[in-house]
Amino acid sequence: METVEGAELCFPQLLNTSCRKPMLSYTESMTIYILLFPISVLTVALNLLVIISISHYRQLHTPTNLVLLSLAASDFLVGLLVMPAEILLIGACWLLGDFMCVAYYVVNFTIISSSVGHMVLISVDRYVAICDPLCYPTKVTLRRVKICVCLCWICSAFYSCIILNDTLRQPSRYNSCYGECMVVLSYVMGTVDFVFTFIGPITVLIVLYMRVFVVAVSQARAMRSHIVSVTLQPSGSGTAKKSELKAARTLGVVIAVFLACLFPYYCISLTGQETMINASFVSFEIWLFNINSCLNPVIYAFFYPWFRKTIKLIVTLQILQPDSCEAHIL
Secondary structure, eight states: OHHHHHHTBSSTTOTTTBOBOOOOOHHHHHHHHHHHHHHHHHHHHHHHHHHHHHHHOGGGOSHHHHHHHHHHHHHHHIIIIIHHHHHHHTTOOOOSHHHHHHHHHHHHHHHHHHHHHHHHHHHHHHHHHHHSTTTHHHHSOHHHHHHHHHHHHHHHHHHHHHHTHHHHHSTTTTOSSBTOOEEEEOHHHHHHHHIIIIIHHHHHHHHHHHHHHHHHHHHHHHHHHHHHHHHOSOTTHHHHHHHHHHHHHHHHHHHHHHHHHHHHHHHHHHTTOOEEEETTBOOHHHHHHHHHHHHHHHHHTTTSHHHHHHHHHHHTTGGGSTTGGGOOOO
């Protein structure tokens, strides 16, 4: 009986303090791997294409694309580090000790927070580009964008340390036994995280994109009026409607995807309960949160014609040709 009981423990030599191994059937394990690993691979592949495209082709070295590059790097790390780790840890014991447990969560929170921060930077960049196009070249320079990107990563790391302050001070504080890696966000910290990682960014996105939408529609109507006055024909109405629908569709996709991926995770904060995160039991809400990193390159890059062109050049290996970095992309 002792042998059987020891086989069910993460650390058989610690009979009284060891955690029991999480029990998953073969069917459950295979289902998890079949569903989640392709998402991880797709996240890595899509974001890697964005990184290669913007880094290689000089014509794409613009302030806007620099933010896209950093966002892709953040989402690439989610697919390369966060998702595989969560998959491998499902139903498994934590064997790396308390220090690595804390480091794992700090890296996890930093990467995900930076991804959200980059979305805000992109919305600010587009706001200035559309609402103040004449001053855009002087306001948004490569140097300023590089500083903002670095600050985004630094602030994300600092923010993660603040959120996980209790765990950093006492790494095993929330572990009930050996072989467990758990962090608990109190209601106060959960509320802070809810405000800074969800309410704040979504408010900025809605306000800025609504402003962008209004300006885009007004510009489309002004262009239609100009065409009508020149041609004396009402043929510009179709163009205006098309522009309005395109602006509304882009706005709706960005906000809807952000809400759909992040809101379920933050529902816990609205219930007034503590947020418990265990490395061995990854919930649907956390994975939906991570899937946003797979959708970001689709939303922010696939809408650009240059990205489709660079994918073709990369897949056909034309990127390996001499002076391919000088290719005409735009």
